[in-house]
Amino acid sequence: MTVTEKPNDSWLKLRNDFLSSLNTEEEQISLPTFPIDGCKRILKDKFRLEDCEIVIRFRGALSVSDITKELSKNILLQPLVAQPLESGEFFFLTSEEDLQSLMVAVFGDSSLASYFYQKDKLLGFHYYFTAELCKIFQDLSWIPSLTMKVSEDAKFSVRSLQGSYYTVGVSCRLDGKNIYFNLLFPETTQQSCKKFLASLNQDFDIHQVDPMLPIAMSVDVGYCELTEEEWQQVIPGSFILLDTCLYDPDTGESGALLTINNRQFFGGRFTDTKSGEFKITSYPNLQHEDAPEEHEEHEPAIPLPSRVKLVAEVARYSLTVENFLSLGIGSVLHFDGTHPVLGVDLILNGAKVGRGEIVSLGNVLGIRVLEA
Numbered sequence: 001m002t003v004t005e006k007p008n009d010s011w012l013k014l015r016n017d018f019l020s021s022l023n024t025e026e027e028q029i030s031l032p033t034f035p036i037d038g039c040k041r042i043l044k045d046k047f048r049l050e051d052c053e054i055v056i057r058f059r060g061a062l063s064v065s066d067i068t069k070e071l072s073k074n075i076l077l078q079p080l081v082a083q084p085l086e087s088g089e090f091f092f093l094t095s096e097e098d099l100q101s102l103m104v105a106v107f108g109d110s111s112l113a114s115y116f117y118q119k120d121k122l123l124g125f126h127y128y129f130t131a132e133l134c135k136i137f138q139d140l141s142w143i144p145s146l147t148m149k150v151s152e153d154a155k156f157s158v159r160s161l162q163g164s165y166y167t168v169g170v171s172c173r174l175d176g177k178n179i180y181f182n183l184l185f186p187e188t189t190q191q192s193c194k195k196f197l198a199s200l201n202q203d204f205d206i207h208q209v210d211p212m213l214p215i216a217m218s219v220d221v222g223y224c225e226l227t228e229e230e231w232q233q234v235i236p237g238s239f240i241l242l243d244t245c246l247y248d249p250d251t252g253e254s255g256a257l258l259t260i261n262n263r264q265f266f267g268g269r270f271t272d273t274k275s276g277e278f279k280i281t282s283y284p285n286l287q288h289e290d291a292p293e294e295h296e297e298h299e300p301a302i303p304l305p306s307r308v309k310l311v312a313e314v315a316r317y318s319l320t321v322e323n324f325l326s327l328g329i330g331s332v333l334h335f336d337g338t339h340p341v342l343g344v345d346l347i348l349n350g351a352k353v354g355r356g357e358i359v360s361l362g363n364v365l366g367i368r369v370l371e372a
Contacts, residue, residue: 006283006329007283008283008285011265011283011284011285014263014265015265016206018260018261018263019206019209019321020198020209022209022210022213022215022321031143031197032142032143034056034142035140035142036054036056038140039054039136039140040052040053040054042136042139042140043136043174046132046136047105047106047174048108049105049174049175050175051173051174051175051176052172052173052174052175053172053173054170054171054172055170055171055172056168056169056170057168057169057170057171058166058167058168058169059167059168059169059182060166060167061164061165061166061167062164062165062167063163063164064158064161064162064163064164064165067093067158067165067167067182067184068093068158071093071094071095072095072096072097074095074096074097074156075093075094075095075096075156075157075158076093076094076095076096076099076126076154076155076156077091077092077093077154077155077156077157077158077160077161078091078092078093078126078130078150078154078155079091079150079151079152079154079155080092080130080134080148080149080150080151081148081149081151082146082147082148082189082193083146083147083148083149084145084146084196085146085189085192085193085196086192086195086196087186087188087189087191087192088148088189088192089151089186089188089189090183090184090185090186090189091161091165091183091184092130092133092181092182092183093158093181093182093183093184094179094180094181094182096119096122098179098180098181099122099125099126099129099179100122101177101178101179102129102172102174102177102179103125104177105174105175105176105177105179106129106174108175119156123154126154127150127154130150131150134147134148134149134150143200145200146196161184163186165184165185165186166184166185166186166187166190167182167183167184167185168182168183168185169181169182170182170183206325209321210321211320211321211322211325212320212321212322213320213321214318214319214320215260215318215319215320215321215324216260216316216317216318217258217259217260217265217316217317217318217319217324218258218259218260218311218313218315218316218317218347219256219257219258219278219313219314219315219316219317219335219338220256220257220258220259220311220312220313220314221245221246221247221254221255221256221257221312221313221314221340221344221358222242222243222244222245222246222247222311222312222344222358222365222367223242223243223244223309223310223311223312224240224241224242224243224244224309224310225243225307225308225309225310226240226307226308226310227306227307227308228306228307228308231308231310231348234354234369234372235369235372236369236370236371236372237368237369238368238369238372239359239361239366239367239368239369240310240356240366240367240369241364241365241366242312242358242365242366242367245312245358245365245366247340247358247365248360248365249341249357249358249359249360249365250360252273252341253269253270254269254270254339254340254341255267255268255269255270255281256268256269256270256278256314256340257284258280258317260324261350262350264284265283265284265327266280266282266283266284266327267280267281267282267283267284268280268281268282269281270339270340272339273339273341274337274339275334275337276315276334276335276336276337276338276339277332277333277334277335278332278333278334278335279330279331279332279333280327280328280329280330280331280332280333281329282329283329308348308349309348310346310347310348311346311347311348312340312344312345312346312347312356312358312367313344313345313346313347313352314335314338314339314340314344314345315335315336315338317333317335340358343355343356343357343370344356344357344358344367346367346369346372353372354369354370354371354372355369355370355371356368356369356370356371357370
């Protein structure tokens with residue numbers, strides 16, 4: 001890991017993502033207002049309509065039986081996918097009768113529309129209209145980076161649906177013809193949507209987070225990776241070789257990283273071995289982390305044993321969000337007489353699992369385990 005004297009964009013994003021995660025209020029992530037007027041204008045122009053009204057209503061989580069009982073028996077279900085959501089599956093649900101009303105409005109001639117009432121021809125019109133909806137969605141630029149497309153063939157039943165779905169009801173009045181349909185979103189899609197919207201939240205305001213919210217910051221001086229089997233063999237007296245160590249037991253000089261939830265925010269050094277005074281001197285340069293070693297394509301993939309990260313922690317420091325935001329190069333913290341010369345805690349998956357001291361053996365540094 002390299003360091004820098006000024007926070008770069010990656011560091012600022014890391015900080016804002018962390019602070020955003022502290023704000024648990026649901027309303028912090030919401031959909032932009034849907035451009036209904038723009039949608040009405042496009043529909044009027046495309047289908048030469050005189051009158052167009054649209055009402056969109058979020059109906060909450062409903063069971064499939066509750067959703068379908070208000071529709072006729074002639075159901076039409078169209079699976080769709082929203083991209084680039086990790087899980088973007090959702091469904092367009094309507095009835096054959098509503099689709100027929102739509103055809104009358106589009107063609108402006110009930111006798112011509114009746115030609116499409118047969119199931120095979122009705123399905124052809126359905127695919128045409130669904131494709132137009134996908135294009136309208138894209139043309140509206142409601143969420144510019146989000147698109148939708150047909151993912152599977154339409155079905156004339158809902159037997160493939162199980163459980164409950166977040167439901168959006170859409171009512172349209174097109175030249176006097178009423179059309180009604182639902183959009184059904186499973187829980188996985190809702191969660192993917194929240195994650196996607198959060199990633200687009202470039203205007204996060206750090207001041208929306210409670211400034212008095214407490215944060216636990218770790219003071220780490222070293223770490224290594226072990227297999228689970230290697231860790232199970234550790235006992236008092238064991239020596240664990242460190243991959244990285246910022247403490248020199250021969251001179252007593254020590255640097256450390258200040259981390260929160262395994263995120264590295266600051267680098268610094270202890271000014272002496274007794275006072276616990278610590279001065280921040282740098283920011284981790286997150287854009288220049290060492291890249292993983294690349295292997296030749298012809299090499300077989302060898303499954304590695306499950307690995308764990310062991311951290312040598314000197315102290316945990318409690319501070320508020322307000323205190324955290326005030327930290328920077330030159331800031332001085334006081335850790336109440338703590339220093340790695342007095343020993344370190346062994347941290348595995350965020351929990352203390354032992355105690356040790358950092359020692360040198362020849363040219364290598366590691367932890368002599370005192371408690372495990």
